[in-house]
Amino acid sequence: MEETFGGVSPVVVSSLYHNIYSILRELDCKPQAGSASNKGMLRWTLHNRVDRNPSISVPLVRVLIKELEKAERIDSKIRIIPLLHTLVYTVLQSVFIPEDLYRRIYLCLKRLVLLPAPYCAIALDYARQMKMEQSAPGLLYQRRVIAEHNLCNDLYPLHEKVFVFVDPAVFPLSLVNALKAxxxxxxxxxxxxxxxxxxxxxxxxxxxxKQCQVDRLTQALEHSGEDIELYFQDLVTILEQRAEDGASDDNQYNIRLQEIYQDILSPAKDPSCQASQVETQLPGPEVSFHVWTKEDEIWNELVNYALMVPADRSSAYLDQDDLKRTSVMSTVSTDSGIEGDMPISELSSLMMDFQSGSDDQSRSLSFYRRPCVRWPKSGNRMTLMMEAIKGSGGCSLTKEERNLTARIVVLGDDRTLGRLAKTLYTIRKREARHLLLTKRVNMEMYYIPVTDQPPLVQEGVPEDMLTLAGYLGSVDPWYDSNINGLGAMILKLAQMQSSQSESSQPNTFLLDIISYYTRVSQHPLHLPIYSVKICFSGLSSPSVEEVFVAQLMMDFPEVKHYRATFKDTIKGSVRHRKYNPQEYQGTVVSINYRKASISDREKEKGMSLTTNGMMISVLPSCRVKSLHSLNISFQDMNPLRPSKPSIRAVSVNIRVLEKQTFTVCLDKDPQKTFKKVQSIEVSPCLDPGYCQQASTKSKYSLGEGGESLNKYLNKTLTLPINTFCGSEQ
Incomplete structure (x- = not known):
């Protein structure tokens, strides 16, 4: 019992110091091969150790507070965010924290609020959580378990669920079953x-x-049976009221808590029955695993989640199972609803009833229609969503209407994020006219970079399939440690698990990483989405509109793919005879673009040049750190021509001036490759919600005759990926 409340040996405290120093030392070191994986494993080992032995949480919290105060004193900002997340997650796992330690945590967080963003935003959020946890200990743990496992109650009706979508282009089918396990x-x-x-x-x-007798309480809870529900509802009521009222009346709160405690222990128990081991570990969230094969699979799963459909069924078949009513026979109405089509006897009775003017007789003699069931068409999820919003079943929506949170975790590379951007655009387009899904479900997106492909070599230049993951890691070092570094281990663990027997115990490493990522990283980093209009050669080919989030690659297949060297241009050499300069001149293209500037005063520019290909990248260059512009670079195989510098643009129109065509590939995805293209138009993708509501009167208006504020709003659709620090949109 003493170990539960901080009575640990000095050897344990020394080992905790060593664990924290190892994490901080890896953060301060320059990035090296394998260092990110080491940092992630150190964090996972520390929290896993706390989960197995909650008695070390109190000395660990003391060590973390000391290091956080030291990082604030020496202005080591790279340590602040990792220490903050590690501290609060340890408090969430802890069983008991002394009052003086809560006050010290709160004072430290209050000082960090004075720092610039994002440190102040994270510190302020955690300061509010620690203030609630100090007034009602155990509130964060209770809310987390209630939300992640849908334990219905009246005061905290939030429900969260994690949806894991893996890209089959990255994961071989032989490893999918092991990964699902x-x-x-x-x-x-x-x-x-x-x-x-x-x-x-x-x-x-x-x-x-220390007033709580752990063994007796554990034994009493095991034999409480159905009374658990009553104790649970009373406890939720007490803690939620305490969170709202604050520390106004400590005596009343302690008395009510003692009453529940005594009610649980009051029934006589068999002393010979031994209580099982104390189970206070934070359980993992509810997770569903999906192989992302269809484009609208995320939409379908979110609709099933909003309608509370079981995981093994689909809302497309609700009309056959859940909507059947045995007490109501389905009938087909033969009349059109017009009085002229009604029988004469029924029409005369209605006429007599209207002339009498009696309301009671009107109700009794009114036209009676047999009860019917309107069968929705298979897959008509919109109708089901509207009915679910009107009369939402399950927990009552007393505080928030969007009581459901879907945490979408995708595993893949740049191609997967391109598909996710297209899915987000499709959902926003569906929700632009009628808010159905997003009115009930709050979507949060997470990204774990995984790839099974080595860097592809194209024309001697390696192509990285995890460029967006590298950018996220450069902005957020803690994301680079825990997500980027450990993503490469997922395929190795899946291969190890698939080689083992089915009876072996599954590894919970991936589940622990997903749990920590979805619980802690609540600060999105917005990646802008760009739309491209692709026009093909020939009048009969319609144009195509697509979106991309990483890069757009242009290639001219009619130009011979051969990189000429300087020796090829020397007359008289053997290689010069095989070298025909006309084959390597490239294609003349016309480029009209809006040049990006720091002052956001774009200038319209245009030029014509000869090139063998282009790459339009969304990621910023080393000199420019803004994501609100495109980097356009040119390829040239002729060594005699001077290289053309890349340009920064907000939008660009490109078309060929000759009879040749080019090929477009979006986000390095072979499935998004378009051939025989004549021109493209690239611009920031506008949120369909703004486009749909353009004709209506906006709420951002200065009154009648006043100037609308819409032009000052950012209308670009972005892909929000949750990270540990986030950034301003």
């Missing part, structure tokens, strides 16, 4: 009473401290 079998769906017992035990330990 790691994600889902690591935390199988348990009995709701089990999670409620954990909440009761954890909250009693956190609130009562």
């Amino acid at each position: 790691e994600v889902e079998c690591g935390n199988p769906a348990g009995d709701p009473l089990m999670y409620k017992r954990r909440i009761l035990l954890h909250t009693m330990l956190a609130g009562l401290g």
Whole structure:
């Protein structure tokens, strides 16, 4: 019992110091091969150690506070965000934190609010959470388990679910089953009473401290049966009211907590029955695993989640199973609803009833239609969503209308993020006219970079399939440590798991990484999405509109792909005879673009040049750190011509001036390759919501006759990827 509340040996405290120093030392070192993986493993080992032995949480919190105060004193900002997340996640895992330690955490966070963004935003968010946890110990743990496992109650009706989508282009089919076993079998769906017992035990330990008899409480909870539901609802009511009222009346709160504690222990128990091991570990969230093969699969899963459809069924078949009513026979109406089509006897009775003027007789003699069921068409999820919003089942929406949170985790490379951007654009386009899905479900997107392909070599230049992941890691070093570094281990672990027998225990490493990522990284980094209009040669070919988020590659297949050297141009040499300069001159293209500037005062420019290909990249160059412009670079195979410098543009129109055509590839995805293209138009992708509401009167107006503020708003559609620090949109 003493170990639960901080009585640990000096050897354990020394090892905790060593763990923290190892993490900080890796952060301060320059990036090296394998260093990111080491940092991620160090963090995972530390939190896994706390999860197995909660008694070390109190000395670990003390060590983290000291290091956080030191980082603030020496102005080491690279350490602040990792220490903040590690500290708060340790508090979430902890069973008991002393009052003086809470005050010290809160004072440290208040000082960090004075720092610039993003440190102030993260510190302010955590300061509010620590203030609530100090007034109601165990509240963060209780809310997390309630939301992640849909434990319905009246005061905290939020529900969260993690959807893992893996790209089959990255993961071989032989590893998919092993990967699914790691994600889902690591935390199988348990009995709701089990999670409620954990909440009761954890909250009693956190609130009562040494007054709580752990063994007796564990034994009593195991034999409480259906009374667990009553204790759980009372405990949620007490803690939620405490969170709203603050620390106004400590005595009343402690008395109510003691009453629940005594009610649980009051029934006589068999002393011979031994209590099982104390289970206060934070359980993993509810996770569903999907292989992303269809374009609208994310939309379908979100609709099923909003309609609370079981995981093994689809909302497309609700008309056959869930909407059937045995007490109501489905009939087909033969009349058109017009009085002229009604029988004379029924029409005369209605006429007599209207002339009498009696309301009671009008109700009794009114035209009676047999009860019917309107069968929705298969796959008509829009109708089901509208009915679900009107009368939402399950938990009551007393506080928030969007009580469902879908955490979408995608595993893949740049091609996968391109597909995710297209999915987001499609969802926003569907929701532009009628808010159905997003009115009920809050979507959050996460990205774990994984690729099974070595760098592709094209014309001697290696092509990186994880360029966006590299940018996210450069902005957020903690993301680079825990997500970028550990992403390469996922395929190795899946291969190890697939080679083992089916009876072996699945590895929970991937589930732990996903749990930490989705719980802690709540600050999105917005990647701009660009739209491209592709026009083909020939009048019969319609244009195509697509989006991309990483890069657009232009190539001229009619130009001979051969990189000439300087020796090829020397007359008299053997290689010069094989070298025909006309074959390597390239194609003349016309480029009209809006040049990007720091003052956002773009200038329209145009030029014509000869090139063998272009690459339009969204990622900023080393000199420019802004994502709000495109980097256009040119390829030339003729060594005699001077190289053309790249340009920065907001939008660009490119067309060929000859009879040749070119090929366009979006986000390095072979499935998004278009041939025989004559011209393209690239511009920032506008949010379909703005386009749909352009004709209506905007709320951003200065009144009648006033100038609208719409032109000052950012209308670009972005792909928000949650990271540990985020950035301003």
